[in-house]
Amino acid sequence: MFKFSGKNLTYIAFFCLLAVFLLSISIFKNQVLDISSMPLSLLNLTRREIAGIIFYHRNFVQKERLKAEIELLKLKLTDAQEIKLENVRLNNLLTLKQKSAFKVIVARVIGRSPDNWSSVVIIDKGVYNGVKPKMMAMSYSGLIGKVIESSNHVSKIILINDPNFTISAISQRSRQEGLVCGTLSGVLIMRYLNSDSDIRVQDTIITSGLTGNCPKGLPIGSVIALEDEFSGLSRYAIIKPAVDLSNIEEVLIIIP
Amino acid sequence: MNRSYFFFFIIALGLLQSTFLNYAKVFEVTPDLLLIAVILASLYFGWRWSMFFSICAGLSKDISGLHFLGINTLLFIAWNIIIVQLARKITLDSFEARVLLVLVVAFLNSIITRLILICNGFFIPLGISLRIILLGTVYTTAVCPLIFKLFKPSLIKE
Numbered sequence: 001m002f003k004f005s006g007k008n009l010t011y012i013a014f015f016c017l018l019a020v021f022l023l024s025i026s027i028f029k030n031q032v033l034d035i036s037s038m039p040l041s042l043l044n045l046t047r048r049e050i051a052g053i054i055f056y057h058r059n060f061v062q063k064e065r066l067k068a069e070i071e072l073l074k075l076k077l078t079d080a081q082e083i084k085l086e087n088v089r090l091n092n093l094l095t096l097k098q099k100s101a102f103k104v105i106v107a108r109v110i111g112r113s114p115d116n117w118s119s120v121v122i123i124d125k126g127v128y129n130g131v132k133p134k135m136m137a138m139s140y141s142g143l144i145g146k147v148i149e150s151s152n153h154v155s156k157i158i159l160i161n162d163p164n165f166t167i168s169a170i171s172q173r174s175r176q177e178g179l180v181c182g183t184l185s186g187v188l189i190m191r192y193l194n195s196d197s198d199i200r201v202q203d204t205i206i207t208s209g210l211t212g213n214c215p216k217g218l219p220i221g222s223v224i225a226l227e228d229e230f231s232g233l234s235r236y237a238i239i240k241p242a243v244d245l246s247n248i249e250e251v252l253i254i255i256p
Numbered sequence: 257m258n259r260s261y262f263f264f265f266i267i268a269l270g271l272l273q274s275t276f277l278n279y280a281k282v283f284e285v286t287p288d289l290l291l292i293a294v295i296l297a298s299l300y301f302g303w304r305w306s307m308f309f310s311i312c313a314g315l316s317k318d319i320s321g322l323h324f325l326g327i328n329t330l331l332f333i334a335w336n337i338i339i340v341q342l343a344r345k346i347t348l349d350s351f352e353a354r355v356l357l358v359l360v361v362a363f364l365n366s367i368i369t370r371l372i373l374i375c376n377g378f379f380i381p382l383g384i385s386l387r388i389i390l391l392g393t394v395y396t397t398a399v400c401p402l403i404f405k406l407f408k409p410s411l412i413k414e
Contacts, residue, residue, distance in 0.1 A: 011337075018333065022326035032319050040320075043275045051279075111320055114273035116285050116366075116388045117373060117380065118322035122274070148322070158322065163380050184384050185284045246281065 030151035034126075037154045040111045041124060048249075102215065104138075104252040105130055107155070119162040119184055121145075123251060126153040130255065134213055137251045142219035142242030143167070143207060144251055155253075160220065161188060161245050168210040169220050174198040177208060180220055180239065186246070188221060190237040197235065199223060205239055213256040259305055265407065266293050266309055270316030285391040287399040290317050291365055294332045295358055295400075296407055298339035299348060310336040327372055335361055355400060362396040363389065 052059065105125055113120035125131045127150050137144045137157045145159040158165050161182035169180040169190060176199045178190040193199060203223045209216025221239040228235050269289040277286045290313040297309035314329030321328070339348075339357070348354060366389040373380060380388075 018330075019326075022329060029319065032315075036319060039271055040274060043271050047275055111274040112278050113321050114270065114277075114286075114290070114317050115288075115321050115328070115369075116392050117369060117378075120320075120322045122320060156320075156322070162322070163384065164322075164378055184380070184388070246278065246284075 030149075033122075033149075033151045033154050037110065037122075037124060040122065044108075044110045102252075103255040105255065107131070107251050107253060109248050109251065110154075116184070118164075119159040119182060119245070120148075121157050121159060121248060121251070123155050123157060123253075124153070125253065126151050126155050128152050131155045131253050135256065136212075136214045136218075136254045138218055138254060139243045139248060139251060142221065143214070144243055144245070144248060146212075146214075147253065157251065159245050160241060161185065166211075167214060167220070168208040169205050170208045171199050171223075172204040172206050173200075174203070178237070180205065186241075187224070188239040188241055190223070190239055191234075193235045193237060195228070195233065195235055199226065199235075199237055201226065203237075205237075213254070215254065259301070262297065262301070262309060262407075263312065266290070266297075266313050267316065269293050269403075270313070270320075273317070274320050282395055283387065283391050285388055285395055287396040288362060288365070288392065289399070289403060290314075290328075291332070291335070291362060291396065292358060292400045292403045293407075294335055295339060295354075295361060296403070298336045299343060299354065303336075303340045306336050306340060307333060327369070331365060331368060335365065351401075351404070354404065355397060358400040359393060359397040363393040366392050 107123035107125035107129075109121045110124050111122035123131075123137075131147055131150050133147050133150055135147045137147060143160055145157045145162070145165060147155050148158045149156040159182070160167065160180070161184060163182050163184060166179055166181040168177065170177050174197075176193065176197045178193050178197075178199075180188050180190045182188055190199075190205060201223050205220045205223065207214050207216060207218040207220060219242040221241040223237045224240045225238040226235055227238065273286065273289050277289070280286060294306075294310045294313050297306040297313075300306075301309065310332040311329055314326075314332040317328040317332075318326060339361070342348070342357075348357060370380065370385050370389065
């Protein structure tokens with residue numbers, strides 16, 4: 001039974017002081033995050049070196065395979081460059097406005113969220129490098145997430161598989177629109193699809209450009225399954241992300 | 257010296273949880289090493305030092321997390337007080353009792369965290385929450401004997 005004894009009042013006073021303390025230190029959160037960037041970077045470097053030693057044989061085999069792949073891709077790139085030049089010429093002929101390429105900042109991932117309730121990565125670039133909150137982050141394969149916090153030298157990115165991250169997306173083939181959100185796992189969900197919506201397995205899902213600073217046409221992933229919602233009124237698509245979110249090492253921050 | 261050893265032990269666990277543990281994910285869930293450290297501190301140190309270690313563990317988890325600062329710090333302090341009080345009433349010397357304690361604390365900690373997040377507008381669907389709560393609890397409990405071994409209580413002289 002709770003009594004207003006001296007001891008209990010001391011506990012209550014202690015908690016009140018603690019609450020005030022926690023509120024006041026939230027002001028210094030960014031500075032503490034800056035300080036922690038150095039040990040995180042060092043530990044990340046160690047992790048990469050150890051992983052390199054442990055997975056030496058696998059990496060060697062992969063290197064040989066990738067060498068062959070590079071040769072093949074070089075040929076394809078030459079073809080693609082020819083097609084691109086042709087495309088530029090045709091676009092000029094049609095007086096279409098050229099789309100400018102994204103301006104990006106390259107950053108390295110130095111840490112991750114320690115809890116299971118969010119999907120966040122910490123990168124080694126901050127306000128001093130031009131990274132600001134609400135900027136979108138991508139990799140060479142597709143969309144990764146959005147910057148949510150930036151200190152001077154460190155920033156946090158919420159990944160697309162976090163349930164609190166939602167983005168408007170369309171199917172590249174049919175232009176069917178939906179809302180993609182995370183599941184804290186290796187797949188994403190595209191919601192609010194009508195029961196008669198034109199969407200199929202293996203359709204590529206791209207950003208629609210309707211959400212904030214996100215440019216149109218960034219690949220998000222591909223549809224691997226279609227399910228009916230519990231109500232039966234709409235459907236949802238399960239999407240495999242274009243990027244392996246559990247293994248991100250570098251990110252590109254898009255400057256709007 | 258022994259206290260400073262445990263302080264660096266907590267910092268190391270915090271850094272480990274933000275970096276290397278990404279490789280040890282099971283169904284996208286990682287064990288909560290800092291919670292185990294808080295339980296250890298509550299069992300082996302006096303209430304003042306265990307409170308200090310709980311604050312350190314909570315802050316190191318809060319700083320690199322997504323949600324607002326203080327949620328884990330407050331929870332860890334609460335667990336510290338409860339465990340210190342519990343250790344005065346019942347014996348928690350046996351290995352099995354400590355593992356059971358980790359199981360119960362990890363389970364309740366996950367549920368409370370989920371409720372706090374929902375109250376603050378961070379909606380997480382029930383299926384995902386159940387996966388994190390159940391698998392996270394089992395994984396944390398499975399890992400705790402390893403942390404108990406890493407941590408040598410014989411070094412502590414209160």
